[in-house]
Amino acid sequence: MAAHPDAMIVVRTIQVDTPETVVTLPLWAWHLLAFVLPVATLAALVTGPHGLPGALLVFSLIPLSVMLDNRAGPSLSQPDASISPAPFNVMVLLLTVMQVCNVVLLGRQVAITGLDHGGTWVLAFTVGINSGYSAIVVAHELIHRSNPTLQSLGRLLLSTVCYEHFFTEHVRGHHARVGTPEDGATARYGESFRAFWKRTVKQQFVSAWRLEQKRLGDVDMKVWDARNLRNRNLHGILMALAWLVGLGLAFGPGAGVLFLFQAYWAVKLLEAVNYFEHWGLTRSGKKVQVVDSWDTDNWFTRFTLVGLSRHADHHAHASRPYQQLRHFDESPKLPRGYFGTALMGMFQNERFQEEMKARLAQRGIRP
Numbered sequence: 001m002a003a004h005p006d007a008m009i010v011v012r013t014i015q016v017d018t019p020e021t022v023v024t025l026p027l028w029a030w031h032l033l034a035f036v037l038p039v040a041t042l043a044a045l046v047t048g049p050h051g052l053p054g055a056l057l058v059f060s061l062i063p064l065s066v067m068l069d070n071r072a073g074p075s076l077s078q079p080d081a082s083i084s085p086a087p088f089n090v091m092v093l094l095l096t097v098m099q100v101c102n103v104v105l106l107g108r109q110v111a112i113t114g115l116d117h118g119g120t121w122v123l124a125f126t127v128g129i130n131s132g133y134s135a136i137v138v139a140h141e142l143i144h145r146s147n148p149t150l151q152s153l154g155r156l157l158l159s160t161v162c163y164e165h166f167f168t169e170h171v172r173g174h175h176a177r178v179g180t181p182e183d184g185a186t187a188r189y190g191e192s193f194r195a196f197w198k199r200t201v202k203q204q205f206v207s208a209w210r211l212e213q214k215r216l217g218d219v220d221m222k223v224w225d226a227r228n229l230r231n232r233n234l235h236g237i238l239m240a241l242a243w244l245v246g247l248g249l250a251f252g253p254g255a256g257v258l259f260l261f262q263a264y265w266a267v268k269l270l271e272a273v274n275y276f277e278h279w280g281l282t283r284s285g286k287k288v289q290v291v292d293s294w295d296t297d298n299w300f301t302r303f304t305l306v307g308l309s310r311h312a313d314h315h316a317h318a319s320r321p322y323q324q325l326r327h328f329d330e331s332p333k334l335p336r337g338y339f340g341t342a343l344m345g346m347f348q349n350e351r352f353q354e355e356m357k358a359r360l361a362q363r364g365i366r367p
Contacts, residue, residue, distance in 0.1 A: 024082075024083050024084045024087060025087075027079075027080075027083065027323060028087045028088060028091075028323075030299075030303045031088065031091060031303050031306070031307075031323070032091075033300070033303045033304045034091065034095065034134070034303065034304050034305070034306055035091075035094075035095070035098075036061065036065075036304070037061050037062070037065070037126075037129075037130050037133065037134065038095060038098045038099070038102065038130055038134045039098070040058050040061055041058060041102050041123070041126055041127060041130050042098050042101055042102055042105070044058045044123060044126075045101075045102060045105035045106060045108070045109055045123065045127075046105065048109055048112075048119075048123070049109050049112050049113045049117070049119065049120065050119050050123070051118075051119045052118040052119045052122065053119075054119060055118070055119035055120070055122035055123045055126070056119075056122055058122075058123065058126055059122050059123075059125070059126045062126070062129055065300075065304065065339055066339045066340060066343060068300050069298060069300045069301055069304075069336070069337035069338070069339035069340055070336055070337065070339070070340045072298050072299050072300035072301070072337060073298075073299060074297035074298065074299065075297060075298070075299030075302050075303075075327075076297060076327050077327070078326055078327060079323060079324045079325070079326060083323055083324070085321060085323070088321065088322065088323045091306075092138050092141055092142060092306065093153075095134055095135075095138045095306075096138060096142075096153050096156070096157055098134070099130075099131065099134060099135040099138070099157055099160060100156075100160065102127050102130060102131075103127065103131070103160050103243070103247075103259065103262070104247070106123065106124060106127050106255070106258055106259070106262065107247040107250060107251035107255030107258070107259065108251060108255075109123060110124075110251060110252070110254040110255050110257075110258050111250075111251035111252050111254065111255060114254060115254045115257060115258075120258070121258075124258040124261050124262050125261075125262070125265060127258075127262045128261065128262035128263070128264065128265030128266050128269075129265060129266075129269060131160060131161050131262055131263070131265075131266035132161075132265065132266035132267070132268070132269030132270055133269060133304075133305060135157045135158075135160055135161060135266065136157070136158070136161060136163070136166075136266060136269075136270045137305050137306050137308055138154075138157060138306060139154040139155075139157035139158045139166075139167075140154070140170070140308070141154070141306055141307075141321070141322055142154030142157070143155065143158075143166075143167045143170065143171055144171065144318050144319055145319075145321075146319065151167070154167065155167050155232075155236065155239070156239070158236070159236060159239035159240050159242075159243060160243060160263070161262070161263040161266040161267055161270075162240040162243075162260070162263045162267070163236075163263070163266075163267050163270070164232075164233070164235070164236025164237070164239055164240065165204070165205050165208035165209070165232075165233045165236050166204070166208075166270075167232065167236070168208040168211050168212055168232055168233060169184075169185075169204045169205070169207050169208035169211065170185070171318075172211050173185075173204070173207045173208065173211055174186075174204075175288075175315065175318055178278060178283065178288055178292060178293070178315060179278060179281050179282055179283030179288070179292045180282070180283055183278075184199070184200050184203030184204045184207055185200060185204060185274045185278070186278040186281070187274075187275045187276070187278060187279040187280070188280070189279075189280035189282075189357075189367035190280070190353065190367070191279070192349050192353075193272065193275050193345050193346050193349050193352075194349070196271070196274075196275050197268075197271055197275075200271055200274065200275075201267070201271065205233075208233050209231070209233050212231045212232055212233050213228075213231070216228070216230060216231065240263075243259060244256050244259055244260070247259050268346075269342065272342040272345055272346050273308075273338060273342060275345050276294060276334065276341050276342070276345050276352070276356070277293060277294055277311050278292070278293055278294065279294065279345075279356055280356060280357070280360060280367055281293070281294070281332070281365070282367065288315045288316055289316065290312040290313065290315075290316050290328040290330055290331045291312070291330055291331060291332065291365070292312070292315060293311045293312040293314075293315045293331060293332075294311065294312075294331070294332050294333070294334050295309060295310060295311055295312045295327075295328065295331040295332070295333055295334065296309045296333060296334040296336070296337050296338060296341070297309075297327065297333060298334075298336070298337030298338070300337055300339075301337035301338040301339065305338055306322045307322030307323060307325045308322070308338065309337070309338060310325035310326065310327060312328050312331035313325045313326045313327075313328060332359060332360065332363055332365060333359065334359075335352075335355040335356070335359065
């Protein structure tokens with residue numbers, strides 16, 4: 001097991017006269033863990049096509065990540081104000097490029113092997129998991145930036161999983177309504193993942209569409225109203241269709257099939273995360289507090305998922321970049337890191353609910 005990351009970070013940041021780069025580099029180096037699965041997937045697709053054993057070797061990084069996440073200790077260090085944002089911005093840009101390459105190269109893979117090749121399906125599933133944990137997580141970071149170019153890159157990433165409406169619903173819907181009955185992405189106390197999955201996808205899309213219609217001047221306008229030509233959700237649908245048609249024309253219909261396959265698993269993983277990030281929490285005031293989101297102190301989750309684990313601070317200060325997100329003792333804590341909690345929520349839901357209810361009771365938080 002690697003040395004505890006906080007040990008390295010704290011030692012550097014307490015030196016007041018240390019140059020900015022010395023403060024920044026240790027934290028940045030730990031965040032490079034976010035590249036492991038995207039790089040391995042890209043390497044497999046570039047050097048492929050590979051048979052089933054080679055594809056399974058790359059896929060093995062996923063259960064390995066789950067095991068490491070379940071064993072990882074806490075990361076409680078707070079960000080240093082002198083940290084330079086430049087290398088962290090470069091990271092998300094590189095991850096964006098790799099996601100686009102992985103989606104395109106998956107089409108190349110199936111064009112060579114066809115759909116009856118086991119290794120191709122395993123790699124497609126790996127790309128889907130990578131899209132959920134790399135593309136969507138990075139997109140989530142980018143759509144919260146104030147720079148329009150970075151927001152557009154976030155929307156591009158979301159289009160690679162046919163979920164661009166997340167840009168509208170997450171920023172303008174979820175962040176405004178989190179912890180209330182009106183929020184489609186807040187899982188209710190006692191709600192199973194199956195029930196959440198059945199309602200949340202439709203509810204979020206409908207909400208995103210209505211938010212855009214409101215922005216365009218009439219929440220009740222018809223779908224065929226000419227004003228909807230400026231509807232960002234419509235643009236997102238067209239972007240996803242462009243991916244589907246473009247890959248189909250370039251690599252054959254099999255590429256379109258696997259594009260949709262990987263997008264499905266990416267979205268399933270996203271909604272598994274949405275499911276537990278606010279499960280059973282009801283906001284008591286108008287302003288979102290750090291007790292309205294579940295956190296995990298797990299260091300492996302923090303550094304592989306671009307700071308997503310510090311979700312309480314993100315909801316309290318949505319524009320704060322991932323490297324500056326803070327730890328709060330008062331936020332409710334997940335029973336495991338994001339990897340293990342997502343699996344437990346999806347496949348061991350009764351156990352998940354029992355553990356979450358117990359943790360809420362320990363903190364005196366009532367449903």
